[in-house]
Amino acid sequence: MAAVDSFQLLYAEISRSCSGYYEALAVVGAVYAASRAVVLLRDCCGLVRVHFLPRLKPRRKLSQRxxxxxxxxxxxxxVATAYAEELARNGVSIVLVAQNxxxxxxxxxxxxxxxxxxxxxxxADFSVDPAAGKLVQDAVRGRDVGFLVTSVDECGAPPRPLAEASEQDLLDLLNRNVAGATLLARLLLPGMAARGRGAVVNISPGGCCRPTPGRAALAAAAGFMERLSTALQLEYGSRGVFIQSLTPLQISSSRRPTWRASWLVPKPDVYARHAVSTLGVSNRTTGYWxxxxxxxxxxxxPEWIWLLGSHVFIS
Known part of the structure; x- marks a missing residue:
């Protein structure tokens, strides 16, 4: 009994001496929980603001805006074809630029x-023709061009290490995606800025936001498009031009027969309808909630878990 009494007395004494630390830890825990709750609430409000409110409230026609x-x-x-169709559905005339x-x-x-x-x-093929921009310039002369939509060409090639890709394939990928998008923006942005309105939409695969084996060049092109969008927004946002970076994940299409259409894998037309509704709302979004x-x-x-899973599932 004496041992039990002495233990209870010791425990009571320790509890009294540590009560201040318990209160401090409780305050820290409450502050942390409150901060996470605020972040969650902010993200939820952002989701509603970007993806739901624009589809509920009436807005001016895209051609007027x-x-x-x-x-x-x-x-x-x-994705680019579906986006063009959605713009056409809203009364916008279309200039289609392609190499095929x-x-x-x-x-x-x-x-x-x-x-x-x-x-x-x-x-126009920017991978082989340095004068491809001249063809686009001639086609848009005298037209009220308010949109530039560029989409990273994923080429449909299977994942492979950078050293195993041919030099010509890499040059084609970079010229089509990096050089083409940059030169077209340089060509069309002055007219948009002069009119005080316009939108540049750069579409790149969102899956490249994390390192993926076999996709080094594609991830570099996607990263370039995101940084280009951010820089252009700083340069032209104050002049009435809206710059947007769209980073969709999996989208069902004939090029991806294994990706069956579902709630998480929308068809291109479903994705485009959601993405166009975010114009003028968010400069960087996936376009689909x-x-x-x-x-x-x-x-x-964590990146190490992501890399481990990438190696397992891709290999």
Whole structure:
């Protein structure tokens, strides 16, 4: 009994001496929990502001807010094609810029027939023709161009280490995505700034936000597009031009037959409808709210776990 009594007395004495530390730890824990709650509330409000409110409240026509014509570069990509169709559905005429005429002529005819807008097809390949920008400049002369939409061409090639890719393939990828997007922005931005309105939308794969084996060049091009968008917003945002970086995740298309359409993997037209609604609202977004949730979770994963999973599933 004496041992029990002495233990209880010792415990009581220790509790009294440490009570100040317990209170301090309780305060720290409460502050941390409150800060995480504030961050969660901020993220939820941001999600609603970007992805839901713009689709609920009436807004002016896109052609009145930004301009009557849109230049879509990388028009053979399913996402870019769907984005162009959504703009056409809103009454915006389209200039389709692609290197393969067969891939866009049917799209141009379909847009004109279904939505009653004008369409122009420009065959320009920035990977082989230094004068490709001149072809686009001639096509847009005298037109009220209010949109420039560029999409990173993923090429559909299987993942492989950088050293195993041919020099020509790498040059083509970088010229199409990096040089093409930059030169077109340089060509069209002065006119937008002079009119005090316009939008530049750069679409790049959101999955490249984390390192992925076999995708070094593609990830570099996607990162460049994001940084280019940020820099252009600083340069031209105050002059009435809205710059947006779209980073979608998986999108179902004929190029990705294994990606079946679902809530998390939308069809291109569903994605485009959501993405266009974010114009003028957010400079950097996935364009589709389930992807925003996914991307937020991806960024919480420690990099070593991400790399381990990438090696396991890709190899």
């Amino acid at each position: 930004f301009g009557a014509w849109a230049v879509c570069y990388g028009a053979s990509e399913p 005429p067969a891939s866009v002529r049917d799209t141009a005819a379909s847009l004109s027939q279904n939505y009653g807008v004008e369409t122009v097809v420009v065959l 389930p992807h925003t949730l996914q991307l937020g979770l991806m960024r919480k994963i």
